[in-house]
Amino acid sequence: MQSHRYSLSLDRRLKDAIWNHMLTHPRGHERLGFLFTRVISTPTHQVLTPVEWLPLHDADLELGSGEALEMTQEAQARVIKHGHDLNAALVEFHSHPWDMPAQFSGYDMHGFSEFVPYIRWRLKDRPYGAIVVSRSGFDSLIWDTEPDAPTAIDPLVVEGAILRPTGLTLRYRRRKYGTEI
Amino acid sequence: MEQRFDRNTRFFGAAGQQKLCASRIAVVGAGGLGTQVIQQLALLGVGEIIVIDHEDLDTTNLNRYVSAQHDDPVPGTSKVEIVARMVARLNPDTKVIPIQHPLMSQEAFDALKGATVVFGCLDDDAPRFVLNEFCAAYDMPLIDLASDIIPGPPLAYGGRVAVIWRRPGCLHCLDLLDMAEVAKGLESAGQREQRLKIYGVDRQDLDQKGPSVVSINGVIASLGVTEFMVAVTGIRAPNRLTTYYGNTGKVVVSADPPAGDCYYCNVVHGAGDGIELYRYVA
Numbered sequence: 001m002q003s004h005r006y007s008l009s010l011d012r013r014l015k016d017a018i019w020n021h022m023l024t025h026p027r028g029h030e031r032l033g034f035l036f037t038r039v040i041s042t043p044t045h046q047v048l049t050p051v052e053w054l055p056l057h058d059a060d061l062e063l064g065s066g067e068a069l070e071m072t073q074e075a076q077a078r079v080i081k082h083g084h085d086l087n088a089a090l091v092e093f094h095s096h097p098w099d100m101p102a103q104f105s106g107y108d109m110h111g112f113s114e115f116v117p118y119i120r121w122r123l124k125d126r127p128y129g130a131i132v133v134s135r136s137g138f139d140s141l142i143w144d145t146e147p148d149a150p151t152a153i154d155p156l157v158v159e160g161a162i163l164r165p166t167g168l169t170l171r172y173r174r175r176k177y178g179t180e181i
Numbered sequence: 182m183e184q185r186f187d188r189n190t191r192f193f194g195a196a197g198q199q200k201l202c203a204s205r206i207a208v209v210g211a212g213g214l215g216t217q218v219i220q221q222l223a224l225l226g227v228g229e230i231i232v233i234d235h236e237d238l239d240t241t242n243l244n245r246y247v248s249a250q251h252d253d254p255v256p257g258t259s260k261v262e263i264v265a266r267m268v269a270r271l272n273p274d275t276k277v278i279p280i281q282h283p284l285m286s287q288e289a290f291d292a293l294k295g296a297t298v299v300f301g302c303l304d305d306d307a308p309r310f311v312l313n314e315f316c317a318a319y320d321m322p323l324i325d326l327a328s329d330i331i332p333g334p335p336l337a338y339g340g341r342v343a344v345i346w347r348r349p350g351c352l353h354c355l356d357l358l359d360m361a362e363v364a365k366g367l368e369s370a371g372q373r374e375q376r377l378k379i380y381g382v383d384r385q386d387l388d389q390k391g392p393s394v395v396s397i398n399g400v401i402a403s404l405g406v407t408e409f410m411v412a413v414t415g416i417r418a419p420n421r422l423t424t425y426y427g428n429t430g431k432v433v434v435s436a437d438p439p440a441g442d443c444y445y446c447n448v449v450h451g452a453g454d455g456i457e458l459y460r461y462v463a
Contacts, residue, residue: 028457064369073375098455100448106353107310107367110360168442176354176440 003144003151005045006129008037008091014050015158021055022095022133030069031095032056034079036088039127048129048153051088054079069094070111080122090119091129091142091153102134103168104141112150116143129153131165140165185272186226197414198226202274204413207231207296209284209312211260213245213393214326215302216267217402220247222275223268225410229276230268231292234260235283245395284308285461294319298409301325302402306359307366311461313345313352317449318456322346324409324419325357328401330392339427340401344408344419348450354443355422400425404432 010018022031033055037048060075071079083090096102104112108130116128120143129142131153140153152170156163183190190198204227208215211234222230238249238258248267249258261279268277282288285308293299299321301312309325316323328340345351352358368376404423412419422435439446449456 029460062369062371062375064367064372070368070372072371098452098457100452100455103444103448105444106358106360107363110364168444168447172354172440172442172444172447175442 003142003146003149006048006127006142006144006151006153007045007155007157008035008048008129008131008140008153009157010050010159012159014053015156018053018055018093019133022093023097023135025095025097028097029058029063030097031093032061032069032071033093034083035091035093036083036086037091037129038087039089046127048089048091051086052082054082080119083123088123089126089128090123091131093131093133096132096134099135101168102132102137102139102166103172104130104132104139108132109169112141112143117147120147131156137166138163139167139169141169189226193410193414193416197416200413200415201226201410202228205229205231205295205297206300206409207233207293207298208300208302209233209289209293209308210302210304211264212236212242212302212304213395213398214328214402214405215300216247216249216260216264217395217399218300218302218326218406219264220267220271221402221406222409223271225406226272227275229278230264231278231280231296232261232264233280233282233284233289233292235281235286236260238263241390245393245398247395285311287459287462290315290459290462293321296321298322298324298413300405300409303327305366306362309352310358310360310363310367311458313358314445314449314456315458316345317348317351317445318452318458320451320453322412323352324405325352326401326405327357328393328397330394330397332392335428337428338397339425340397341422341424342401342405342408342420343422344405344412345421346412346419349441349443349446350421350439351443351445353445354439355437357422397425397427400427 025031035053036051040047062070062072120128127142127144131138131140141150142153143150152165154165186198206222206227208219211232237256240255248263259281261281265277265279268275280289280292299316303309323345325343330338343357408419411417420434424433
């Protein structure tokens, strides 16, 4: 089955709140947060529209060495329960708070390979989106019909302004695997 | 000096020897592989070797640790101290900078920044992953060595040398890292507790010490140092991936190109301090 095309619609205030949370940790650490969304079908694509933004804080995270940014069990249970209560599709935001082009790391992709099937199972197979934010842009993925073949959330629409992901993660996957699998 | 390296210069010339003498090599991991790499680097005449290893010698190392003496106190003798002693005896013109700290420490990162080439001689994929990212960020050539014996049946043994001399191409996009092992190695105590609660204790975690012998380490160390030597002296471009299959006695050079647009070759590469690798420091 072919994956749908997705866009995400945000108002300016929410976009600024998300980006501000992502890029302003007092010690420059990575950040994590979840946008609970509804999926609205249009003739051409699926539009993710925000229901609620949940920024996570240091107390919600288990910090390993460097890249190992994971939620505590309590935070994970809270996010899943809230997603369930709201009947929402989740869009995860995390940051690479550096002046680099935005791209999901190999470590991120490994994490998704374990986490996405689990959370989609818990949330009735609704799509799961992920956006990585750097100081210079963002990249996006969304898992929908094919569990191992994410596509992009493209574009982000902020009050009519079109923001495009770097697309670097999918480009790497295409070059590496020949397809988006 | 000229006499000492006469047989070297007959191979790669005085200019090649000068390049080796001007090299500042970091060796991360002074174990079974690292100690043989360091021995050969000293004999080649490299100018300076930064040795990073926080461990002390253990009695079970003595079957393959080329420079350890039978009466070195165990416990109580650091690995970096042993290799410094070895190099001083082999070639006092090679300076050793011993860093008795783990890779993920301020001391090791600071020391690594001064290297012209880095050798990874590590046992585990988590520090290997960090070293790969470090070398990408600071645009340093990385020669990563791994040897392995997988008890059978079927018994398999050998190893490989990955030379990251030019990009694209790194341990990540060449598929040389087991990301599940990396994730385990980088998790916090809390994450580990959570994982063990769900999955139980891995068999590997119960029996971490596998077989390891001097001769297989020697083959891999020699392949790695040879790739370094040909690259530095300009004899030829180094091979990106060389695999030694001990079962059949074959050495195979891979011609597979790496995928482009890898996060580490593309985004991290050349970022230097901008990527904040010190986040790995505990």
